[in-house]
Amino acid sequence: MKLYGVLLSPFARMCMVTALEAGLASRVQLINTEVKPTEVNAALAKISPIGKIPILETDHGHGIYDSRVIMEYFTHAGGNTSLLPHEGVKRFRILTLLALAQGMADAAVSLRYETFARPETARWPDYTKRTTERINACLDELEANWLVDLQSVTLGSIAVAVALGYIDFRHDALQWRKGRTGLSQFHENFIKRDSMVNTALGA
Template identity: 35%
Template sequence: MKLIGSLTSPYVRKVRIVLAEKKLDYELILDDPWGPATQLAAHNPLGKVPCLIMDESGSLFDSRVIVEYLDTLSPVGRLIPPPGRERLEVKRWEAVADGIMDAAAAAYIETHRRPADKTDPQWVERQMAKIHAALDYMNTQLGEQTYCVGVNLCLADIAVGTALGYVDLRFPNLGWRAKHTQLDRLAEKLNTRPSFANTRPPEA
Protein backbone atom coordinates (compact mmCIF):
# COMPACT_ATOMS: atom_id res chain seq x y z
CA MET A 1 0.00 0.00 0.00
CA LYS A 2 1.01 3.61 -0.60
CA LEU A 3 -0.20 6.56 1.43
CA ILE A 4 -0.13 9.97 -0.22
CA GLY A 5 0.01 12.77 2.30
CA SER A 6 1.91 15.50 4.08
CA LEU A 7 3.72 15.51 7.41
CA THR A 8 1.60 18.31 8.87
CA SER A 9 -1.87 17.08 7.92
CA PRO A 10 -3.67 15.75 11.02
CA TYR A 11 -5.83 13.51 8.86
CA VAL A 12 -2.73 11.89 7.38
CA ARG A 13 -1.22 11.53 10.83
CA LYS A 14 -4.35 9.77 12.07
CA VAL A 15 -4.01 7.22 9.28
CA ARG A 16 -0.28 6.79 9.92
CA ILE A 17 -0.91 6.13 13.60
CA VAL A 18 -3.50 3.49 12.74
CA LEU A 19 -1.06 1.88 10.31
CA ALA A 20 1.57 1.77 13.04
CA GLU A 21 -0.77 0.39 15.68
CA LYS A 22 -1.98 -2.26 13.24
CA LYS A 23 1.63 -3.06 12.26
CA LEU A 24 0.84 -2.69 8.55
CA ASP A 25 3.57 -2.00 5.99
CA TYR A 26 3.15 0.91 3.60
CA GLU A 27 5.08 3.50 1.64
CA LEU A 28 4.57 7.16 2.50
CA ILE A 29 4.57 9.44 -0.54
CA LEU A 30 4.86 13.09 0.42
CA ASP A 31 2.71 15.46 -1.62
CA ASP A 32 1.73 19.10 -1.29
CA PRO A 33 -1.96 19.36 -2.26
CA TRP A 34 -1.50 23.14 -2.57
CA GLY A 35 1.45 22.83 -4.96
CA PRO A 36 1.32 22.87 -8.76
CA ALA A 37 3.07 19.48 -9.02
CA THR A 38 0.62 17.58 -6.82
CA GLN A 39 -0.18 14.06 -8.01
CA LEU A 40 -3.37 13.74 -5.99
CA ALA A 41 -5.73 14.44 -8.88
CA ALA A 42 -4.79 11.12 -10.46
CA HIS A 43 -5.98 9.22 -7.38
CA ASN A 44 -8.48 11.46 -5.57
CA PRO A 45 -10.88 13.69 -7.54
CA LEU A 46 -11.15 15.96 -4.50
CA GLY A 47 -7.41 16.61 -4.50
CA LYS A 48 -7.11 16.11 -0.74
CA VAL A 49 -4.89 14.09 1.56
CA PRO A 50 -4.76 11.42 2.81
CA CYS A 51 -5.17 9.10 -0.12
CA LEU A 52 -4.45 5.37 0.20
CA ILE A 53 -3.45 3.54 -2.96
CA MET A 54 -4.20 -0.16 -2.70
CA ASP A 55 -2.40 -2.77 -4.75
CA GLU A 56 -5.40 -4.08 -6.65
CA SER A 57 -8.47 -2.10 -5.68
CA GLY A 58 -7.69 1.46 -6.67
CA SER A 59 -7.58 4.16 -4.02
CA LEU A 60 -9.41 5.28 -0.90
CA PHE A 61 -9.71 8.81 0.42
CA ASP A 62 -11.03 10.53 3.55
CA SER A 63 -9.29 9.48 6.76
CA ARG A 64 -12.46 8.03 8.27
CA VAL A 65 -12.94 5.69 5.32
CA ILE A 66 -9.27 4.73 5.23
CA VAL A 67 -8.92 3.87 8.92
CA GLU A 68 -12.07 1.76 8.87
CA TYR A 69 -10.63 -0.23 5.96
CA LEU A 70 -7.24 -0.60 7.63
CA ASP A 71 -8.79 -1.98 10.79
CA THR A 72 -10.16 -4.91 8.79
CA LEU A 73 -6.75 -5.91 7.39
CA SER A 74 -5.31 -7.35 10.57
CA PRO A 75 -6.70 -8.78 13.81
CA VAL A 76 -3.84 -7.08 15.66
CA GLY A 77 -5.12 -4.39 18.01
CA ARG A 78 -8.67 -3.96 16.74
CA LEU A 79 -9.44 -0.24 16.94
CA ILE A 80 -13.10 -0.13 15.91
CA PRO A 81 -15.70 -2.27 17.74
CA PRO A 82 -18.30 -4.30 15.84
CA PRO A 83 -21.65 -2.66 15.11
CA GLY A 84 -23.41 -1.63 18.29
CA ARG A 85 -23.42 0.99 21.03
CA GLU A 86 -19.67 0.91 21.65
CA ARG A 87 -18.93 1.44 17.98
CA LEU A 88 -21.24 4.46 17.95
CA GLU A 89 -19.35 5.88 20.92
CA VAL A 90 -16.04 5.49 19.10
CA LYS A 91 -17.40 7.15 15.96
CA ARG A 92 -18.86 10.00 18.01
CA TRP A 93 -15.46 10.71 19.54
CA GLU A 94 -13.91 10.58 16.08
CA ALA A 95 -16.51 13.02 14.73
CA VAL A 96 -15.78 15.57 17.47
CA ALA A 97 -12.02 15.18 17.06
CA ASP A 98 -12.28 15.55 13.29
CA GLY A 99 -14.42 18.63 13.86
CA ILE A 100 -11.62 20.19 15.89
CA MET A 101 -9.18 19.47 13.08
CA ASP A 102 -11.58 20.92 10.51
CA ALA A 103 -12.02 24.12 12.51
CA ALA A 104 -8.29 24.46 13.27
CA ALA A 105 -7.38 23.96 9.62
CA ALA A 106 -10.00 26.50 8.51
CA ALA A 107 -8.77 29.09 11.01
CA TYR A 108 -5.14 28.51 10.09
CA ILE A 109 -5.80 28.80 6.36
CA GLU A 110 -7.78 31.99 6.91
CA THR A 111 -5.00 33.61 8.93
CA HIS A 112 -1.94 32.25 7.09
CA ARG A 113 -2.92 31.66 3.46
CA ARG A 114 -5.15 34.64 2.74
CA PRO A 115 -3.97 38.22 2.37
CA ALA A 116 -4.27 40.14 5.64
CA ASP A 117 -6.72 42.64 4.14
CA LYS A 118 -9.04 39.82 3.09
CA THR A 119 -9.00 37.86 6.32
CA ASP A 120 -12.36 37.61 8.10
CA PRO A 121 -11.81 37.89 11.88
CA GLN A 122 -15.38 36.81 12.60
CA TRP A 123 -14.86 33.62 10.58
CA VAL A 124 -11.70 32.86 12.54
CA GLU A 125 -13.45 33.60 15.84
CA ARG A 126 -16.25 31.22 14.89
CA GLN A 127 -13.79 28.41 14.16
CA MET A 128 -11.92 28.99 17.41
CA ALA A 129 -15.23 28.91 19.30
CA LYS A 130 -15.88 25.46 17.83
CA ILE A 131 -12.49 24.28 19.04
CA HIS A 132 -13.06 25.55 22.58
CA ALA A 133 -16.56 24.04 22.75
CA ALA A 134 -15.31 20.68 21.49
CA LEU A 135 -12.43 20.65 23.97
CA ASP A 136 -14.86 21.36 26.81
CA TYR A 137 -17.12 18.56 25.62
CA MET A 138 -14.35 15.99 25.27
CA ASN A 139 -12.79 16.86 28.62
CA THR A 140 -16.13 16.36 30.36
CA GLN A 141 -16.87 13.14 28.50
CA LEU A 142 -13.45 11.69 29.29
CA GLY A 143 -13.65 12.39 33.01
CA GLU A 144 -11.51 9.95 34.99
CA GLN A 145 -11.57 7.26 32.29
CA THR A 146 -8.25 5.81 31.19
CA TYR A 147 -9.28 5.87 27.54
CA CYS A 148 -12.12 7.50 25.63
CA VAL A 149 -14.08 4.27 25.21
CA GLY A 150 -13.49 1.08 27.17
CA VAL A 151 -10.21 0.03 28.77
CA ASN A 152 -7.97 -0.21 25.71
CA LEU A 153 -6.67 2.12 23.02
CA CYS A 154 -9.12 2.53 20.16
CA LEU A 155 -9.76 4.81 17.20
CA ALA A 156 -11.42 7.36 19.49
CA ASP A 157 -8.15 7.91 21.35
CA ILE A 158 -6.16 8.12 18.13
CA ALA A 159 -8.53 10.71 16.69
CA VAL A 160 -8.51 12.79 19.89
CA GLY A 161 -4.74 12.61 20.28
CA THR A 162 -4.25 13.65 16.68
CA ALA A 163 -6.63 16.58 17.05
CA LEU A 164 -4.90 17.81 20.20
CA GLY A 165 -1.53 17.53 18.48
CA TYR A 166 -2.78 19.58 15.56
CA VAL A 167 -4.09 22.31 17.87
CA ASP A 168 -0.64 22.42 19.47
CA LEU A 169 0.98 22.65 16.05
CA ARG A 170 -1.15 25.45 14.62
CA PHE A 171 -2.08 27.34 17.79
CA PRO A 172 0.72 26.70 20.30
CA ASN A 173 -0.38 29.60 22.49
CA LEU A 174 -3.97 28.44 22.90
CA GLY A 175 -3.20 27.13 26.39
CA TRP A 176 -5.91 24.46 26.41
CA ARG A 177 -4.16 22.19 28.92
CA ALA A 178 -4.75 24.32 32.04
CA LYS A 179 -8.52 24.13 31.65
CA HIS A 180 -8.74 20.62 30.22
CA THR A 181 -6.68 18.53 32.61
CA GLN A 182 -8.35 15.24 31.68
CA LEU A 183 -7.49 15.70 28.01
CA ASP A 184 -3.98 16.76 28.97
CA ARG A 185 -3.56 13.51 30.90
CA LEU A 186 -4.71 11.48 27.91
CA ALA A 187 -2.50 13.43 25.50
CA GLU A 188 0.59 12.90 27.64
CA LYS A 189 -0.07 9.17 27.76
CA LEU A 190 -0.69 8.89 24.03
CA ASN A 191 2.42 10.90 23.14
CA THR A 192 4.61 8.26 24.79
CA ARG A 193 3.43 5.62 22.31
CA PRO A 194 5.82 5.04 19.37
CA SER A 195 2.95 5.48 16.90
CA PHE A 196 2.44 9.04 18.11
CA ALA A 197 6.08 9.90 18.76
CA ASN A 198 7.18 8.74 15.31
CA THR A 199 4.48 10.72 13.47
CA ARG A 200 4.90 14.02 15.30
CA PRO A 201 4.84 16.91 12.78
CA PRO A 202 8.29 18.42 12.15
CA GLU A 203 7.22 21.87 13.34
CA ALA A 204 5.87 20.55 16.65
Protein backbone atom coordinates in the same frame (compact mmCIF):
# COMPACT_ATOMS: atom_id res chain seq x y z
CA MET B 1 0.02 0.38 -0.03
CA LYS B 2 0.86 4.02 -0.63
CA LEU B 3 -0.43 6.78 1.59
CA TYR B 4 -0.17 10.20 -0.02
CA GLY B 5 0.19 13.03 2.47
CA VAL B 6 2.48 14.64 5.03
CA LEU B 7 2.64 14.04 8.77
CA LEU B 8 1.99 17.72 9.36
CA SER B 9 -1.55 17.06 8.15
CA PRO B 10 -3.44 15.81 11.21
CA PHE B 11 -5.61 13.65 8.94
CA ALA B 12 -2.61 11.95 7.32
CA ARG B 13 -0.95 11.43 10.70
CA MET B 14 -4.14 9.86 12.13
CA CYS B 15 -3.92 7.33 9.29
CA MET B 16 -0.25 6.59 9.86
CA VAL B 17 -0.77 6.13 13.61
CA THR B 18 -3.64 3.76 12.85
CA ALA B 19 -1.46 1.81 10.40
CA LEU B 20 1.21 1.36 13.08
CA GLU B 21 -1.33 0.41 15.77
CA ALA B 22 -2.89 -2.13 13.38
CA GLY B 23 0.49 -3.77 12.70
CA LEU B 24 0.79 -2.51 9.12
CA ALA B 25 4.10 -0.63 9.44
CA SER B 26 5.81 -2.70 6.76
CA ARG B 27 2.87 -2.52 4.36
CA VAL B 28 2.13 1.22 4.29
CA GLN B 29 4.52 3.59 2.60
CA LEU B 30 4.07 7.31 3.22
CA ILE B 31 4.58 9.21 -0.02
CA ASN B 32 5.32 12.78 1.00
CA THR B 33 2.79 14.88 -0.86
CA GLU B 34 1.94 18.46 -0.01
CA VAL B 35 -1.18 20.28 -1.17
CA LYS B 36 -2.34 23.88 -1.14
CA PRO B 37 -5.97 24.91 -0.72
CA THR B 38 -5.80 27.08 -3.85
CA GLU B 39 -4.02 24.72 -6.26
CA VAL B 40 -4.91 21.38 -7.76
CA ASN B 41 -2.37 18.57 -7.40
CA ALA B 42 -2.72 16.84 -10.78
CA ALA B 43 -1.40 13.46 -9.60
CA LEU B 44 -3.79 13.32 -6.64
CA ALA B 45 -6.71 14.55 -8.73
CA LYS B 46 -6.45 11.36 -10.78
CA ILE B 47 -7.30 9.38 -7.63
CA SER B 48 -9.64 11.76 -5.82
CA PRO B 49 -11.60 14.66 -7.33
CA ILE B 50 -11.55 16.26 -3.86
CA GLY B 51 -7.77 16.42 -4.05
CA LYS B 52 -7.17 16.65 -0.30
CA ILE B 53 -4.63 14.58 1.61
CA PRO B 54 -4.54 11.86 2.79
CA ILE B 55 -5.34 9.50 -0.05
CA LEU B 56 -4.52 5.78 0.02
CA GLU B 57 -3.67 3.72 -3.03
CA THR B 58 -4.11 0.04 -2.22
CA ASP B 59 -1.85 -2.73 -3.51
CA HIS B 60 -4.55 -3.40 -6.10
CA GLY B 61 -4.42 0.21 -7.30
CA HIS B 62 -7.73 1.29 -5.74
CA GLY B 63 -8.04 4.79 -4.31
CA ILE B 64 -9.46 5.12 -0.79
CA TYR B 65 -10.33 8.40 0.96
CA ASP B 66 -10.95 10.29 3.16
CA SER B 67 -8.99 9.76 6.41
CA ARG B 68 -11.93 8.23 8.26
CA VAL B 69 -12.37 5.57 5.60
CA ILE B 70 -8.62 4.94 5.37
CA MET B 71 -8.43 4.43 9.15
CA GLU B 72 -11.26 1.93 9.01
CA TYR B 73 -9.64 0.21 6.04
CA PHE B 74 -6.39 -0.19 8.01
CA THR B 75 -8.22 -1.91 10.89
CA HIS B 76 -9.78 -4.24 8.34
CA ALA B 77 -6.49 -4.92 6.49
CA GLY B 78 -4.67 -5.55 9.77
CA GLY B 79 -7.43 -7.84 11.09
CA ASN B 80 -7.72 -5.59 14.14
CA THR B 81 -10.99 -5.60 16.09
CA SER B 82 -10.07 -3.47 19.10
CA LEU B 83 -9.39 -0.12 17.38
CA LEU B 84 -12.96 -0.20 16.06
CA PRO B 85 -14.99 -3.07 17.52
CA HIS B 86 -17.89 -4.56 15.56
CA GLU B 87 -20.28 -4.49 18.51
CA GLY B 88 -22.83 -1.72 17.88
CA VAL B 89 -22.82 0.41 21.03
CA LYS B 90 -19.03 0.54 21.32
CA ARG B 91 -18.54 1.01 17.59
CA PHE B 92 -20.82 4.03 17.26
CA ARG B 93 -19.49 5.63 20.42
CA ILE B 94 -15.96 5.36 18.96
CA LEU B 95 -17.08 6.64 15.56
CA THR B 96 -18.71 9.62 17.27
CA LEU B 97 -15.49 10.35 19.18
CA LEU B 98 -13.64 10.09 15.86
CA ALA B 99 -16.09 12.56 14.28
CA LEU B 100 -15.65 14.93 17.22
CA ALA B 101 -11.84 14.82 16.92
CA GLN B 102 -11.95 15.19 13.15
CA GLY B 103 -14.37 18.10 13.37
CA MET B 104 -11.96 19.77 15.77
CA ALA B 105 -9.00 19.05 13.47
CA ASP B 106 -10.98 20.39 10.53
CA ALA B 107 -11.63 23.64 12.42
CA ALA B 108 -7.94 23.85 13.41
CA VAL B 109 -6.82 23.44 9.77
CA SER B 110 -9.42 26.02 8.60
CA LEU B 111 -8.19 28.43 11.26
CA ARG B 112 -4.65 28.00 9.98
CA TYR B 113 -5.74 28.71 6.38
CA GLU B 114 -7.79 31.72 7.48
CA THR B 115 -5.12 33.31 9.65
CA PHE B 116 -2.02 32.38 7.67
CA ALA B 117 -2.71 31.39 4.06
CA ARG B 118 -5.50 33.84 3.24
CA PRO B 119 -4.29 37.28 2.07
CA GLU B 120 -4.56 39.73 4.95
CA THR B 121 -6.98 42.03 3.12
CA ALA B 122 -9.42 39.15 2.55
CA ARG B 123 -9.54 37.88 6.15
CA TRP B 124 -12.86 37.45 7.90
CA PRO B 125 -12.69 38.12 11.67
CA ASP B 126 -16.15 36.66 12.40
CA TYR B 127 -15.09 33.39 10.79
CA THR B 128 -11.88 33.30 12.82
CA LYS B 129 -13.90 33.93 15.99
CA ARG B 130 -16.48 31.24 15.22
CA THR B 131 -13.81 28.70 14.24
CA THR B 132 -11.90 29.36 17.46
CA GLU B 133 -15.14 28.95 19.45
CA ARG B 134 -15.75 25.64 17.68
CA ILE B 135 -12.31 24.30 18.65
CA ASN B 136 -12.85 25.36 22.26
CA ALA B 137 -16.32 23.79 22.34
CA CYS B 138 -14.84 20.48 21.11
CA LEU B 139 -12.09 20.65 23.74
CA ASP B 140 -14.67 21.31 26.48
CA GLU B 141 -16.82 18.41 25.29
CA LEU B 142 -13.82 16.05 25.34
CA GLU B 143 -12.93 17.11 28.89
CA ALA B 144 -16.53 16.85 30.14
CA ASN B 145 -17.79 13.66 28.50
CA TRP B 146 -15.09 11.53 26.87
CA LEU B 147 -12.27 10.93 29.35
CA VAL B 148 -13.39 7.36 30.11
CA ASP B 149 -13.56 6.48 26.40
CA LEU B 150 -10.12 8.01 25.90
CA GLN B 151 -8.61 5.39 28.19
CA SER B 152 -8.83 2.82 25.38
CA VAL B 153 -6.68 2.86 22.25
CA THR B 154 -9.23 3.23 19.46
CA LEU B 155 -9.65 5.19 16.25
CA GLY B 156 -11.29 7.83 18.45
CA SER B 157 -8.45 8.23 20.93
CA ILE B 158 -5.87 8.19 18.11
CA ALA B 159 -7.71 11.03 16.36
CA VAL B 160 -8.02 13.08 19.55
CA ALA B 161 -4.31 12.71 20.39
CA VAL B 162 -3.25 13.70 16.88
CA ALA B 163 -5.67 16.64 16.70
CA LEU B 164 -4.34 17.96 20.03
CA GLY B 165 -0.78 17.63 18.70
CA TYR B 166 -1.73 19.69 15.66
CA ILE B 167 -3.32 22.37 17.87
CA ASP B 168 -0.11 22.45 19.92
CA PHE B 169 1.93 22.91 16.76
CA ARG B 170 -0.19 25.50 14.95
CA HIS B 171 -2.31 27.19 17.60
CA ASP B 172 -0.18 27.34 20.69
CA ALA B 173 -1.87 30.64 21.59
CA LEU B 174 -5.13 28.78 22.29
CA GLN B 175 -3.51 27.21 25.40
CA TRP B 176 -5.88 24.26 25.19
CA ARG B 177 -4.55 22.62 28.38
CA LYS B 178 -5.78 25.47 30.59
CA GLY B 179 -8.64 24.17 32.78
CA ARG B 180 -8.60 20.77 31.03
CA THR B 181 -6.48 18.58 33.27
CA GLY B 182 -8.07 15.26 32.25
CA LEU B 183 -7.49 15.88 28.57
CA SER B 184 -3.95 17.09 29.23
CA GLN B 185 -3.20 13.90 31.16
CA PHE B 186 -4.64 11.75 28.36
CA HIS B 187 -2.44 13.52 25.79
CA GLU B 188 0.68 13.29 27.90
CA ASN B 189 0.24 9.52 28.26
CA PHE B 190 -0.84 8.82 24.69
CA ILE B 191 2.07 10.58 22.99
CA LYS B 192 4.44 8.08 24.62
CA ARG B 193 3.08 5.30 22.39
CA ASP B 194 5.48 4.12 19.69
CA SER B 195 2.91 4.94 17.00
CA MET B 196 2.90 8.58 18.12
CA VAL B 197 6.66 8.83 18.67
CA ASN B 198 7.36 7.35 15.24
CA THR B 199 5.01 9.79 13.48
CA ALA B 200 6.01 12.90 15.44
CA LEU B 201 7.07 15.81 13.27
CA GLY B 202 10.74 15.37 12.52
CA ALA B 203 10.63 11.64 13.43
